[in-house]
Amino acid sequence: MPKTTNTHKKTSPRPTRKIAKKHATHSRAAKHPKTPPKPKKLSKKEQEVVIARERLIEETRRSAYLLENKNFTQHISSNVGTVAPQILRELAKNSKTDEEIASQLNIKVNDIRRSLNLMNGYSIVKYDVNKDSKGWLIFKWKINNEKLESYINKIESEMTKTNEPNLPGDCNDFFMCKKCYSDQKVILPFDTAFESGFNCESCGKPYTILNKEETVALFQQTAKQ
Ligand SMILES: [Zn+2]
Numbered sequence: 001m002p003k004t005t006n007t008h009k010k011t012s013p014r015p016t017r018k019i020a021k022k023h024a025t026h027s028r029a030a031k032h033p034k035t036p037p038k039p040k041k042l043s044k045k046e047q048e049v050v051i052a053r054e055r056l057i058e059e060t061r062r063s064a065y066l067l068e069n070k071n072f073t074q075h076i077s078s079n080v081g082t083v084a085p086q087i088l089r090e091l092a093k094n095s096k097t098d099e100e101i102a103s104q105l106n107i108k109v110n111d112i113r114r115s116l117n118l119m120n121g122y123s124i125v126k127y128d129v130n131k132d133s134k135g136w137l138i139f140k141w142k143i144n145n146e147k148l149e150s151y152i153n154k155i156e157s158e159m160t161k162t163n164e165p166n167l168p169g170d171c172n173d174f175f176m177c178k179k180c181y182s183d184q185k186v187i188l189p190f191d192t193a194f195e196s197g198f199n200c201e202s203c204g205k206p207y208t209i210l211n212k213e214e215t216v217a218l219f220q221q222t223a224k225q
Pocket residue numbers: 177178179180181200201202203204205
């Protein structure tokens with residue numbers, strides 16, 4: 001038993017010494033700026049490439065997510081054309097020329113161009129211009145996520161405005177002060193009006209009673225102003 005341990009010990013120092021030497025050269029090189037170590041770190045340009053690639057992946061994901069919004073899809077279909085969501089889905093994958101989109105979707109390039117120009121008017125798409133080998137200008141289209149997002153938000157807020165307001169379901173009578181409404185835009189449910197004795201808390205005049213339909217109409221009318 002002790003014999004084997006001994007032989008083992010005798011053979012082991014070699015690799016250990018080697019490793020130690022390697023370590024030594026490394027730390028020495030690091031201390032002396034004149035012999036700089038091979039940079040493990042990426043160069044600035046390489047870093048920029050990595051960052052740009054990550055950003056692109058992130059933007060692609062964001063585009064795909066935004067395009068899942070059904071209200072937007074409906075809106076853009078009726079305003080630009082049914083081809084618009086398809087074009088955007090193509091651009092969400094990567095930037096493309098109008099001709100690339102046309103061949104991908106099997107749609108006439110003129111229709112693609114028309115849609116792209118309309119969507120460019122909404123700023124939800126943009127393009128980069130490059131020259132090809134023959135000097136022709138190449139327009140590569142892509143989605144403008146910032147604008148797309150704010151466009152979607154705008155549609156959504158407009159939709160909630162025109163939708164039925166969230167009235168208490170079990171309440172059929174509502175109250176408002178005809179004198180103060182234009183300033184305060186206050187519509188009260190029964191309970192709240194009851195608490196103030198059905199008189200306006202601002203001017204003291206009796207409240208006007210509204211049924212549910214009148215209340216909804218008033219809400220919508222106010223939302224449009
Ligand atoms: Zn009043």
